[in-house]
Amino acid sequence: MKVGIPKGLLYYKYKPFFNTFFEELGAEIIESPDTNKDILDLGSTLCTDEACLPIKVFHGHVEKIKDKCDLILIPRIMQIYKREFICPKFCGIPEMIENNIEDLPIITKAPIYLFSSDKFFKWAYETGKILTKNFFKIQKAFERAQNEQKKFKEGINDKGYALKVALIGHTYNIYDTFINMNVKNKLNKLGVGVITHEVVDDNVKYLEIKKLFKRPFWTFAREYYGFISYALKESLIDGIVYLSSFACGIDSVIVELIKLDFENVPFLLLKIDEHTGEAGFDTRIEAFVDMLSRRKRGNLA
Amino acid sequence: MYYLGVDVGSVSTDIVVIDENYNVIESIYLRTKGRPIKAIQEGFKRLEGKFKNSDILGVGTTGSGRHIAAFLIGADIVKNEITSHAVAALSLDKDVRTIIEIGGQDSKIITLENGMITDFAMNTVCAAGTGSFLDRQAERLEIPIEEFGDYALKSKNPVRIAGRCAVFAESDMIHKQQLGFAVEDIIKGLCEALVRNYLNNVAKGKEIKSKVFFQGGVAANKGMKKAFEEALGMEVIVPKHYNMMGAIGAAILAAERKEKRTNFKGFEVADINYATASFECKGCSNLCEVAVIKCEEKVIGYFGDRCGRYSGKVAV
Numbered sequence: 001m002k003v004g005i006p007k008g009l010l011y012y013k014y015k016p017f018f019n020t021f022f023e024e025l026g027a028e029i030i031e032s033p034d035t036n037k038d039i040l041d042l043g044s045t046l047c048t049d050e051a052c053l054p055i056k057v058f059h060g061h062v063e064k065i066k067d068k069c070d071l072i073l074i075p076r077i078m079q080i081y082k083r084e085f086i087c088p089k090f091c092g093i094p095e096m097i098e099n100n101i102e103d104l105p106i107i108t109k110a111p112i113y114l115f116s117s118d119k120f121f122k123w124a125y126e127t128g129k130i131l132t133k134n135f136f137k138i139q140k141a142f143e144r145a146q147n148e149q150k151k152f153k154e155g156i157n158d159k160g161y162a163l164k165v166a167l168i169g170h171t172y173n174i175y176d177t178f179i180n181m182n183v184k185n186k187l188n189k190l191g192v193g194v195i196t197h198e199v200v201d202d203n204v205k206y207l208e209i210k211k212l213f214k215r216p217f218w219t220f221a222r223e224y225y226g227f228i229s230y231a232l233k234e235s236l237i238d239g240i241v242y243l244s245s246f247a248c249g250i251d252s253v254i255v256e257l258i259k260l261d262f263e264n265v266p267f268l269l270l271k272i273d274e275h276t277g278e279a280g281f282d283t284r285i286e287a288f289v290d291m292l293s294r295r296k297r298g299n300l301a
Numbered sequence: 302m303y304y305l306g307v308d309v310g311s312v313s314t315d316i317v318v319i320d321e322n323y324n325v326i327e328s329i330y331l332r333t334k335g336r337p338i339k340a341i342q343e344g345f346k347r348l349e350g351k352f353k354n355s356d357i358l359g360v361g362t363t364g365s366g367r368h369i370a371a372f373l374i375g376a377d378i379v380k381n382e383i384t385s386h387a388v389a390a391l392s393l394d395k396d397v398r399t400i401i402e403i404g405g406q407d408s409k410i411i412t413l414e415n416g417m418i419t420d421f422a423m424n425t426v427c428a429a430g431t432g433s434f435l436d437r438q439a440e441r442l443e444i445p446i447e448e449f450g451d452y453a454l455k456s457k458n459p460v461r462i463a464g465r466c467a468v469f470a471e472s473d474m475i476h477k478q479q480l481g482f483a484v485e486d487i488i489k490g491l492c493e494a495l496v497r498n499y500l501n502n503v504a505k506g507k508e509i510k511s512k513v514f515f516q517g518g519v520a521a522n523k524g525m526k527k528a529f530e531e532a533l534g535m536e537v538i539v540p541k542h543y544n545m546m547g548a549i550g551a552a553i554l555a556a557e558r559k560e561k562r563t564n565f566k567g568f569e570v571a572d573i574n575y576a577t578a579s580f581e582c583k584g585c586s587n588l589c590e591v592a593v594i595k596c597e598e599k600v601i602g603y604f605g606d607r608c609g610r611y612s613g614k615v616a617v
Contacts, residue, residue: 036586178587182607259506266420278607279365280407284423287383291418 001131003027004069004105006061007034009054009090010077012175017149018073021124024141025131030069032061035178039064044274046100052245053179053273054172055089055096062097066104071130074107082115084219087250106130117146155198156184163292164193166231168224168258169243169251173272180243181278183270183285187241190289195236197227204230221254228258232265238292239266241285246273266292303352304359305565306552307341307374308385308545309333309366312405312432313518314340315548318352323392323553327351328545337366338575338594341373345571354567359558361385361551369594372602373575375566378554383421385550387411390514392553393540398510401529401537402546403499403519405432410504424503432518434467438474438491442484449488453524456489464494492524496532511535516546584610 003022005011011018022029032039035057043060062072074094080086089096094109110126113119121142128138156167156174165187173180174196184194197205205226209216216222231237240258244251259267268288270281303326308315314337318327329344361378362370363385371379382402390397391413400411408431409423424431439446460482463473470491477487513535519525520543529537542549576595581588591611594602603611 033586037588038586269422280423283365283381283383286381287418287421290381290384291421294417295419 002069004065004072008058020148021145158193161193304556306548308547309364316344349568359555361555363551375564389546389550402517404517450523453489456485460490462490462494464498492528496528
């Protein structure tokens with residue numbers, strides 16, 4: 001059986017798990033290509049206009065591989081951690097895809113709860129039985145896939161730059177170099193290193209959010225806030241660059257929270273949407289880096 | 302001895318010549334009209350007779366077209382608009398704390414402390430209140446844009462106009478016109494709406510401290526200046542060369558360089574026949590739109606490819 005894996009949304013975070021799981025079940029994996037103009041165009045034509053760019057791009061990835069496979073992974077990720085949530089669009093993504101794209105092969109629809117192995121296995125079983133009748137094979141594939149995921153080192157931590165910024169944003173905005181116009185590369189070229197939140201341990205982030213008046217509702221909010229709070233305390237960063245998809249509801253809350261609580265820290269908000277012209281992006285990044293280096297040197301000229 | 306600053310913006314291309322004391326000797330304001338090369342050449346034609354190539358000790362470019370401009374004329378420094386605007390304002394008054402800049406397609410706020418940029422923001426995806434929008438409204442009301450501000454100042458009872466978005470503002474204006482409100486009251490109302498939009502949008506969360514400079518093309522509009530002063534409750538200073546500040550900043554940055562050699566290609570650039578074309582690169586799935594600049598059938602430069610496959614190997 002050919003299993004299609006669209007390179008969008010949380011693919012960048014969970015690719016070791018999903019690839020291993022399906023491979024162990026004897027499937028041939030068909031990954032969509034890296035995001036490109038064609039995928040972006042397909043996605044924005046197929047998807048409803050109100051959705052954010054990453055959701056549109058995901059549609060493009062599905063469209064690109066739907067004719068080449070018998071099953072497509074559409075991960076309905078409900079929760080990553082207990083008592084926390086992620087974007088509601090993830091809960092409804094199979095329905096969005098079904099209603100927007102015609103002539104689909106089978107798609108995976110079972111919900112994914114990542115915080116407990118038992119709950120997560122329910123997804124593995126529901127999905128695995130499409131490929132095999134052998135329960136133990138599914139169990140084994142699930143275990144191997146989880147091990148592969150554990151080995152996966154996430155995050156960026158550049159070394160050897162005079163300036164360093166926290167690059168904040170959802171996984172699919174940070175690691176998709178097409179939709180973010182390779183922002184890491186742009187920063188590196190200007191002599192600025194990048195560090196992302198995955199580098200700092202989750203337990204540390206939990207400690208940092210204790211000062212908030214309540215536990216954040218969103219997983220992403222806890223991760224980003226906790227990371228920034230820690231990175232500033234340890235003087236790991238000179239500023240914050242936040243990559244946000246236009247119209248992202250979660251970002252609208254996190255951005256304000258960060259701006260309010262870390263008032264005097266240089267902060268650059270980069271909005272990404274369908275535009276591919278880089279001039280606006282470059283201007284903001286250059287000006288921000290200018291500001292950081294002048295701040296550090298302590299004079300304007 | 303002079304320094305040249307060129308600001309290629311979306312709406313206008315500004316060229317200034319400053320002396321070593323940063324006095325503006327010559328300033329040229331041109332409409333870009335989507336053809337930055339033509340605009341620069343037009344400007345250079347006017348400068349050709351007045352200055353010798355050897356008079357120019359340094360060249361700086363800025364604006365969204367700064368890279369193409371730098372390439373064309375041989376710039377010594379290429380700077381983003383934010384830094385350039387701040388440098389120009391600080392050269393006039395080192396106590397400036399806030400710069401409101403509204404140009405053709407974007408608006409920005411820059412906050413400074415002790416002569417250093419501490420924060421800045423630009424409009425994200427909304428162009429309400431920028432020069433292009435005001436231009437369009439002036440045209441629709443059949444009032445020359447230069448007189449727009451004077452009309453606003455005549456108003457006694459400004460009408461409330463929705464300022465959240467350019468489309469809403471326009472339809473609201475039309476409805477108020479249909480009801481028969483005086484045109485000056487509508488224009489003043491529009492200025493107030495745009496100031497509201499700017500303060501809630503671009504300047505959101507930024508503390509605006511005096512002295513406040515208002516620069517960029519829209520600063521010509523006295524109605525906007527007045528509306529800012531009323532909303533902020535403080536004086537707003539419009540510098541003499543408000544619409545040239547980017548170019549002035551670029552020229553100053555060129556003058557501040559330690560290096561004394563210049564890459565300036567000379568005013569003859571005005572007489573060269575450039576042609577531009579574009580194509581879609583099929584090298585990878587990104588399908589970048591690449592712009593090509595040709596001089597007498599010979600390719601001299603490429604822009605727009607993400608990987609540098611073309612722009613990395615410029616012939617000149």
